[in-house]
Amino acid sequence: MSRSTRTSTRVARLAAALGSAAILLGVAAPAGLAAPRADALTVTGVWARATASSAKDGAAYFTIKGGSTADSLTGAKVDMMVAMSATLHKSSMDSGGMMSMSPVKAVPVPAGKTVAFKPGGFHVMLMGLKAPLKVGATFKLTLVFAKAGAESVTVTVRR
Numbered sequence: 001m002s003r004s005t006r007t008s009t010r011v012a013r014l015a016a017a018l019g020s021a022a023i024l025l026g027v028a029a030p031a032g033l034a035a036p037r038a039d040a041l042t043v044t045g046v047w048a049r050a051t052a053s054s055a056k057d058g059a060a061y062f063t064i065k066g067g068s069t070a071d072s073l074t075g076a077k078v079d080m081m082v083a084m085s086a087t088l089h090k091s092s093m094d095s096g097g098m099m100s101m102s103p104v105k106a107v108p109v110p111a112g113k114t115v116a117f118k119p120g121g122f123h124v125m126l127m128g129l130k131a132p133l134k135v136g137a138t139f140k141l142t143l144v145f146a147k148a149g150a151e152s153v154t155v156t157v158r159r
């Protein structure tokens with residue numbers, strides 16, 4: 001009990017620190033200015049489903065809006081304080097109506113198109129959670145794109 005409590009406190013502090021950094025970055029690059037990356041892809045609505053205390057894995061979801069050139073999401077990274085690994089997965093239903101999921105190497109993000117990571121489809125699988133994902137908590141996730149490089153996003157845990 002005490003060990004997992006300490007761990008989640010550290011995760012919360014880390015997430016708080018990372019969240020502040022993200023806000024500062026957002027203020028530094030207001031929309032509407034002629035920034036060099038004005039037509040870069042964007043990632044919004046990042047969330048993860050809250051997990052039961054016994055759960056070993058979680059999943060994160062978000063929406064990617066393609067930039068002016070085609071790109072692809074090739075991987076994800078999460079802090080070891082949150083989970084052991086973050087991998088791209090796709091859920092699908094087989095002909096018998098059974099849901100299953102499998103790893104995917106890359107997810108194409110066509111120019112100007114929206115790609116949704118959502119329950120029942122693409123998601124970032126968080127394997128080996130260090131502590132349950134609790135509603136309202138936040139943590140940082142890094143999405144790695146073939147062209148845009150690493151994009152840091154803040155995940156909010158929801159029900």
Ligand SMILES: [Cu+2]
Binds near residue numbers: 059102125
């Ligand atoms: Cu999965």
